[in-house]
Amino acid sequence: MINHTFPVMGQQVPVRVPQTVEDFQAFQRYIIDVANRGERLAYDTETTGLGTFTKGFRIRTAQFGTPDQAWVLQVEKGDDLQRLASWALRTAPALVMQNRNFDMLATDRHLPGASLEMLAPKTLDTYIYSHLSDPRRRDQGGVGNGLKDAAAHYVDPTAPDTAAGLYGEFHAIGHTKDTGWAHIDVDNPLYLSYAGGDVILTSRLLPKVEARVRELGINPSLIPFEHEVGYVCALIERRGMRISREYTTSLSADLAEQAAEWAAKAAQYGVANVNSTRQLSAALLGMGEEIKERTASGAVKVDKTVLMRLADVDKDWEPIGSRTPNPLAMSVLRSKRASKWRVSYAEAMLRTADENDRVHPKIGALAARTARMSISDPPFQQLPSGKWEVRHAVRADDGCRMISVDYSSVEPRVMAALSGDERMTAAILRGDDLHNLTAASVYGPDFTPGQRKVAKVVQLGVAYGGGAKTIAAQTGLSLAAAQDAVKGYKRTYPRLARYIRDLQGQVIRDGYTLRTPSGRRLVFDRDAAYASFNGEIQSTARDIFAQGLLEIQSRGLTPHVLLPVHDEIIADATDSQAEEVAREIGEAMTMSLRGIPLGTDPDVGGASWGSLYMKKAETMIGNDSWYAANPDAARAAEEARR
Known part of the structure; x- marks a missing residue:
């Protein structure tokens, strides 16, 4: 011994x-x-x-x-x-x-x-x-x-x-x-x-x-609940997801080439290293950009948020339309994104794949401060919504089709359930578009698509504790216009605004802690009581999603599941069963919260995960100019569509 x-x-x-x-x-x-x-x-x-x-x-x-x-x-x-x-x-x-x-x-x-x-x-x-x-x-x-x-x-x-x-x-x-x-x-x-x-x-x-x-x-029932959720996530992690090694290898090379091409464009503006904040800030200021944001040391801040504002794109990389996009900011953003995607996704999939070319992303069933799940190695949870190029590397098993089932506008519905706002609740029960309702209230019935996009940002920003300054940065509005939009939103949903204000006060009185509807204990920083409603929404939405996972398990559907990501279940099933399995998973996830229905949107795609995100790409297929500029992506898009 x-x-x-x-x-x-x-x-x-x-x-x-x-x-x-x-x-x-x-x-x-x-x-x-x-x-x-x-x-x-x-x-x-x-x-x-x-x-x-x-x-x-x-x-x-x-x-x-x-x-x-x-x-x-x-x-x-x-x-x-x-x-x-x-x-x-x-x-x-x-x-x-x-x-x-x-x-x-x-x-x-x-x-x-x-x-x-x-x-x-x-x-x-x-x-x-x-x-x-x-x-x-x-x-x-x-x-x-x-x-x-x-x-x-x-x-x-x-x-x-x-x-x-x-x-x-x-x-x-x-x-x-x-x-x-x-x-x-x-x-x-x-x-x-x-x-x-x-x-x-x-x-x-x-x-x-x-x-x-x-x-x-x-709440003592949270203990067996979390153990069971963790077990289901372990079953899913063990199964893993099949990848196309050929496509993933090609994707890695394409992303490296894209990163180099965009870096070369940035170099034309005097930025030899896209990761050099000193070079980048000097070049942007030299182009006449006004950047008020500063780091803790007083240097000009040129982080992703600043660059996306200058490039005039939102968090989903969609054009905002508030200014002329700065070509240097866009070049740096695209070069860094291509590099990140190559390392974090393409190379990570190739590195972590098992002997059967299956990747097994680590699922943190109980991760964030709000209990939201995490996905790492590869971090599929960080992929931008609607982007198919990386997702196309993940393939259904032979003879199967990919399935996506996610909740329909779960966070606004949780907001309505928690706050009891009558107008928001009535709109949801009627099936109205909440963003249209907000836009009409703020801008009048003849609101534009751009104003609807602003209304969406305002709704999420107010709920998550963001002020007019943050909303202005995200939308390109002036501070005064953002303040007017926030006031209009609060006029539209007065009980919601009152609930948020009262909740923040209660959190302060309770020592910066909050008990969610499930009995979970959340703790906030002393200067972050404003984030309490966001925390309650995120935590409640997570518990709803976790309960859906347990119902999927109880119905024997877990063997179909490939990954839980955000509020979405990715699964696969044989071609003949795919529609039925998608429907059954959707039914398992469907529930209600304080009288607010929480429904799902089941969708069946083709052989790749990316096929579920091809609607936008399909509008490009057949466009000669897009083909000429993106031949590899076009071929992959057509393959994914099939």
């Missing part, structure tokens, strides 16, 4: 690393004793990295622990050790993990006999309890929901940071904090001590965060 220790609360807690037959028998007795006592066993893995489904990924150690000891199995040393770890997981009646989806999926894929379906029902996740208690990261003023931060707050502030503590060991062998996990000697004493430390801390953390959730009076 190799014996190490891990310091907690001034004591050296034993960490045991079995080596001989007798050692392994002792480990088995430990597991059986824990099981007989009905004690919850902490479990964790050390792996070669975070790419669970990438080629070369493996579990290096599997560790088990209780508050008073830990056992580390060096499973990369042989199949017998892997089988022993699987036996322990099957034998333990109850488990606890920190961020359980990662370890459950790694175990499901790389430790035979320990499936996701077996692990999930008996595993609690300390991350879920931490997030329910305080959803803020440490840099946002919260406790933080990572193991180190949560353990430092609830267990022992002096306990070592088990990840950061190893970085020195990685550097000593010539690796970084990202690459060292695969190359450090599996017998390294610090590595083994810290592996054991993670389960000791997790085991001690659970009762602390359980007590904190009770103390705060958080």
Whole structure:
């Protein structure tokens, strides 16, 4: 037996690393004793990295622990050790993990006999309890929901940071904090001590965060709800999404070429490096642009928001029509976007695809301060709405068609339900277009398409706590015109405006906290009470979406699902079943909130995800000038349409 220790609360807690037959028998007795006592066993893995489904990924150690000891199995040393770890997981009646989806999926894929379906029902996740208690990261003023931060707050502030503590060991062998996990000697004493430390801390953390959730009076039904939502997301992540390697490789090359072409255009205006804020600000000012925005240090700000205003495009890259677009701003934006898409999407898909050319985006079921989900590696959630080029890389399984089901205007409907605004509610129940109603109220019945677009920005801006200044920047309106638009919006929906004002006051009185309709606890910065209605909308919409996921699971439809993104489900089904499956998923997601119906828009496309976004591209197909300027995109568009 190799014996190490891990310091907690001034004591050296034993960490045991079995080596001989007798050692392994002792480990088995430990597991059986824990099981007989009905004690919850902490479990964790050390792996070669975070790419669970990438080629070369493996579990290096599997560790088990209780508050008073830990056992580390060096499973990369042989199949017998892997089988022993699987036996322990099957034998333990109850488990606890920190961020359980990662370890459950790694175990499901790389430790035979320990499936996701077996692990999930008996595993609690300390991350879920931490997030329910305080959803803020440490840099946002919260406790933080990572193991180190949560353990430092609830267990022992002096306990070592088990990840950061190893970085020195990685550097000593010539690796970084990202690459060292695969190359450090599996017998390294610090590595083994810290592996054991993670389960000791997790085991001690659970009762602390359980007590904190009770103390705060958080809705107890959220605990099983979040565990079940997390499990469904793990099932979806495990299935993954098929990509066309040929198209994705070509896309990467095309994006690199686009980035270079737009960078060359920026160079014509004196910007040799599109990432140089100094060069860019000097060139824009030299062109006569007036830029009032400043960084904290007083420098001219030329971030994406400023550049999009100067380029006269909105967040969806649609023309605003408020000014003449600045060609330098547009060139820089397009060059940087092409570079980002290449790295974050095309190259990420090629890098993370498994042996069957399937990518498995990581789904953070409970991520943001409002509990909104996150999608990473690749970050498909950040793709602009309506853009098909990257989405075209994702393909349905053979003989299948892609499906999209999303909620119809879910956020305005949640706004109406929460505020009880009679005029907004009546408009929704009649099926009116809310943006048309707002535009008519602000500008009169003969409003223009541009004024309707402004009305849409105003509606979202007011709801999300944005003032006239922000709306002016997004729409190109003067500050006075933006202020008039905001006043007109509030006149249109007076009860909504009153609800927002009252909610902000209540949040301040309650110590900058808010309880959502589901009983979730949101915490706001002291200078950000204005964001409370936005937080309530986002959190409520997320819980509605999560409930829809659970209904999809209860109806046996999860095997069709490829990805939950924003308020949309991406799925596939055979050609003969696609329409029916889309309808069934839509029905599963349909519900109501305080009398406001929350319906869905099911859509069936072709063989690629991009085919669901081809309506705009279809209007271009047949246009000779567009063909001449975009031959590769045109061919891809026609293929996606088919």
